[in-house]
Amino acid sequence: xxxxxLLQYGLFIVIVVALVKxxxxxxxxxxxxxxxxxxxxxxxxxxxxxxxAGVQPSHEMSAREYALSLVCxxxxxxVLLYAILRLQNVLPAGPDQRFLTTPMRPDLALNxxxxxxxxxxxxxxxxxxxxxxxxxxxxxxxxxxxxxxxGLAVGIAFIRGFARRESATIGNFWVDLTRAVLRVLLPIALxxxxxxxxxxxxxxxxxxxxxxxxxxxxxxxxxxxxAALVFVENLGTNGGGFFGVNGAHPYQxxxxxxxxxxxxxxxxxxxxLTHTFGRMVRQRRAGWVLFAVMLSLFVVGLLICDLAERGxxxxxxxxxxxxxxxxxxxxxxxxxxxxxxxxxxxxxATGAYNSMHDSYTPIGVLVPLSNMALGEIVFxxxxxxxxxxxxxxxxxxxxxxxxxxxxxxxxxxxxxxGEIKLAMIFTLAFPLVILLLTALAVRAPAGLEGLTTNSGxxxxxxILFAFTSAAANNGQSMAGLKSNAPFYNVTxxxxxxxxxxxxxxxxxxxxxxxxxxxxxxxxxxxxxxDGLTFAAxxxxxxxxxxxxxxxxxxxxxxxxxxxxxR
Amino acid sequence: MNPLLSRLxxxxxxxxxxxxLAGGVFPLVxxxxxxxxFPRQANGSLIHADQVILGSRLIGQAFTDQRxxxxxxxxxxxxxxxxxxxxxxxxxxxxxxxDDVQRLAAAYRAVNGLAEGAAVPIDAVTxxxxxxxxxxxxxxxxxxxxxxxxxxxxxTTVVRALVRIHTKGPALGVLGDxxxxxxxxxIALDSIR
Numbered sequence: 110x111x112x113x114x115l116l117q118y119g120l121f122i123v124i125v126v127a128l129v130k131x132x133x134x135x136x137x138x139x140x141x142x143x144x145x146x147x148x149x150x151x152x153x154x155x156x157x158x159x160x161x162a163g164v165q166p167s168h169e170m171s172a173r174e175y176a177l178s179l180v181c182x183x184x185x186x187x188v189l190l191y192a193i194l195r196l197q198n199v200l201p202a203g204p205d206q207r208f209l210t211t212p213m214r215p216d217l218a219l220n221x222x223x224x225x226x227x228x229x230x231x232x233x234x235x236x237x238x239x240x241x242x243x244x245x246x247x248x249x250x251x252x253x254x255x256x257x258x259x260g261l262a263v264g265i266a267f268i269r270g271f272a273r274r275e276s277a278t279i280g281n282f283w284v285d286l287t288r289a290v291l292r293v294l295l296p297i298a299l300x301x302x303x304x305x306x307x308x309x310x311x312x313x314x315x316x317x318x319x320x321x322x323x324x325x326x327x328x329x330x331x332x333x334x335x336a337a338l339v340f341v342e343n344l345g346t347n348g349g350g351f352f353g354v355n356g357a358h359p360y361q362x363x364x365x366x367x368x369x370x371x372x373x374x375x376x377x378x379x380x381x382l383t384h385t386f387g388r389m390v391r392q393r394r395a396g397w398v399l400f401a402v403m404l405s406l407f408v409v410g411l412l413i414c415d416l417a418e419r420g421x422x423x424x425x426x427x428x429x430x431x432x433x434x435x436x437x438x439x440x441x442x443x444x445x446x447x448x449x450x451x452x453x454x455x456x457x458a459t460g461a462y463n464s465m466h467d468s469y470t471p472i473g474v475l476v477p478l479s480n481m482a483l484g485e486i487v488f489x490x491x492x493x494x495x496x497x498x499x500x501x502x503x504x505x506x507x508x509x510x511x512x513x514x515x516x517x518x519x520x521x522x523x524x525x526x527g528e529i530k531l532a533m534i535f536t537l538a539f540p541l542v543i544l545l546l547t548a549l550a551v552r553a554p555a556g557l558e559g560l561t562t563n564s565g566x567x568x569x570x571x572i573l574f575a576f577t578s579a580a581a582n583n584g585q586s587m588a589g590l591k592s593n594a595p596f597y598n599v600t601x602x603x604x605x606x607x608x609x610x611x612x613x614x615x616x617x618x619x620x621x622x623x624x625x626x627x628x629x630x631x632x633x634x635x636x637x638x639d640g641l642t643f644a645a646x647x648x649x650x651x652x653x654x655x656x657x658x659x660x661x662x663x664x665x666x667x668x669x670x671x672x673x674x675r
Numbered sequence: 676m677n678p679l680l681s682r683l684x685x686x687x688x689x690x691x692x693x694x695x696l697a698g699g700v701f702p703l704v705x706x707x708x709x710x711x712x713f714p715r716q717a718n719g720s721l722i723h724a725d726q727v728i729l730g731s732r733l734i735g736q737a738f739t740d741q742r743x744x745x746x747x748x749x750x751x752x753x754x755x756x757x758x759x760x761x762x763x764x765x766x767x768x769x770x771x772x773x774d775d776v777q778r779l780a781a782a783y784r785a786v787n788g789l790a791e792g793a794a795v796p797i798d799a800v801t802x803x804x805x806x807x808x809x810x811x812x813x814x815x816x817x818x819x820x821x822x823x824x825x826x827x828x829x830x831t832t833v834v835r836a837l838v839r840i841h842t843k844g845p846a847l848g849v850l851g852d853x854x855x856x857x858x859x860x861x862i863a864l865d866s867i868r
Contacts, residue, residue, distance in 0.1 A: 330719060357804030
């Protein structure tokens with residue numbers, strides 16, 4: 110059985126590796142304004158949009174202007190989504206009102222609006238009992254695409270910081286955004302979504318179906334425009350599902366093949382961005398080294414999680430129950446398909462799990478939790494993963510520079526005091542918001558009220574997981590935590606805002622500073638960006654920072670639970 | 676124009692345009708293509724019989740009668756509620772999980788005539804992620820064959836053959852796991868007269 114899992118992981122990795130170069134090249138062509146095959150279709154539409162919106166495509170933005178445009182655009186989208194959610198009852202189509210048992214209160218609508226417009230898709234509700242079809246499509250499908258596209262734009266702007274020299278600008282946000290939507294996400298989404306429908310994912314606006322089962326009971330089966338949401342939730346590394354149980358629902362993920370497609374939708378573009386990076390900075394090997402760092406951390410996570418889940422729950426084994434841990438997992442995915450998705454979604458800033466992480470073994474859940482806590486540097490969110498990894502690498506180079514007494518540099522760009530301060534804001538804002546809010550939640554009665562299913566070390570893990578997921582803009586949850594309450598709706602919303610803008614704005618500021626520098630020739634003290642030393646420094650820095658920030662909290666959660674289960 | 680106002684205007688026009696394209700045009704085009712090319716799947720893979728809908732081939736349903744193969748325990752609503760998917764979300768040391776598994780394993784052994792302490796396949800005593808899992812493991816199905824055959828007065832070889840026919844996966848040989856679709860298997864059993 111382990112061999113079977115390994116074959117599945119191997120196939121996934123081979124496909125990703127094969128796609129890095131072609132997709133990365135396509136992205137580079139798109140964002141450097143070169144000719145691509147979609148030009149005849151998309152070109153006229155693009156020009157019309159620019160005219161209507163008053164965008165001057167040749168206008169170049171400073172990092173400050175780029176960031177302001179991003180914030181402005183995200184804010185408008187959050188307002189739009191909030192309005193749609195609050196007004197969903199007057200919108201046409203959708204399930205009968207009696208099935209919508211969760212009220213869309215202001216705190217839930219606020220949380221959801223911030224969640225989807227920041228590409229987090231933390232969901233404090235279950236789709237089939239809360240949302241009308243119109244809200245799912247007009248509200249959530251839109252955000253899955255535009256929030257993902259904003260992330261991709263920022264990723265590209267970040268790359269320009271290293272690609273340019275003595276430049277005051279890093280591109281035009283509106284142009285990058287439009288290209289990301291029209292030339293990358295929408296075409297792939299249409300093709301991918303159709304494949305999912307072919308495999309059984311519904312795409313209709315019909316009322317819920319009433320079936321008469323073989324034993325003569327009624328079974329109400331939720332319907333809806335599921336396929337419109339499912340592929341783009343993964344492609345935009347958003348992850349908010351159509352149904353409450355997300356990718357575990359047979360309508361969202363009918364078989365092993367759809368699971369593979371959905372996982373590829375998450376990983377391929379973020380992985381390919383390493384190659385786009387290599388091409389744009391004209392040092393392709395530097396891109397491949399970043400990819401190799403991602404891949405090695407990915408494989409380690411897969412193997413640990415697989416062994417833990419396959420090992421199963423010792424308490425059940427003593428009752429004469431045979432097999433790995435299947436509580437919260439689907440038979441059609443088995444351990445292998447579930448673990449692959451847990452590791453991909455937790456690395457990929459996408460909440461679209463297909464098994465319930467709350468029921469994982471302690472070490473099994475430690476893996477997705479750590480993937481998020483490391484800052485989603487393995488593939489990561491669309492556009493955000495690349496800069497997260499590069500910034501960790503900068504910290505690693507800085508630490509190495511301190512040890513040998515030289516000013517560190519990366520790709521000919523000096524990492525001076527200004528740069529390292531920005532990298533520190535980036536690195537510290539994230540753990541700070543998670544740890545403070547977790548500490549608040551375990552002290553506040555309103556926080557402890559969320560522990561309706563589990564308690565003790567496991568309950569602590571649920572709370573830590575929630576804030577880590579929100580701040581990492583991931584959105585997956587240990588769903589036993591009852592989070593649809595004002596306390597969690599407001600606190601997780603704050604974590605999502607910090608996780609989005611306190612990382613993106615420093616990243617853009619860094620890009621601006623690097624773009625302004627000239628490119629220095631390598632010196633004797635340079636750590637080459639395409640070597641093993643660089644890779645080791647990056648992995649070392651990631652683990653060091655992650656461990657320093659999170660180890661005490663992980664000890665109180667999954668590690669304590671692991672020891673108590675022995 | 677004031678740069679702030681002009682930025683706001685650009686943001687508004689682009690947000691509105693993408694709202695129309697991504698939230699309107701994209702789903703409608705996908706809907707039209709799906710309904711033309713894959714109408715059965717797009718409408719939920721429903722199973723029709725004599726003017727009623729028996730269910731969906733993708734969605735599990737509850738069975739308690741001994742003449743039917745039994746699905747996994749479910750935490751969706753009161754069990755296989757396909758308008759309220761859900762899991763137990765019990766952690767591995769949760770006493771409620773341990774009590775439930777103990778009880779479910781005892782019941783499974785009793786119903787299927789297994790010795791006390793005999794190994795029970797884990798999928799038979801744990802709840803799936805969706806609460807709507809249409810499949811059971813092959814091992815689970817095999818342990819139920821004798822009981823179903825006896826309850827129906829059928830030869831076990833017939834039931835065994837049906838189980839084999841309804842065993843599917845993994846996709847492309849490696850993606851996911853093998854499983855037996857309980858609803859389709861039970862429909863096939865009912866069609867034997």
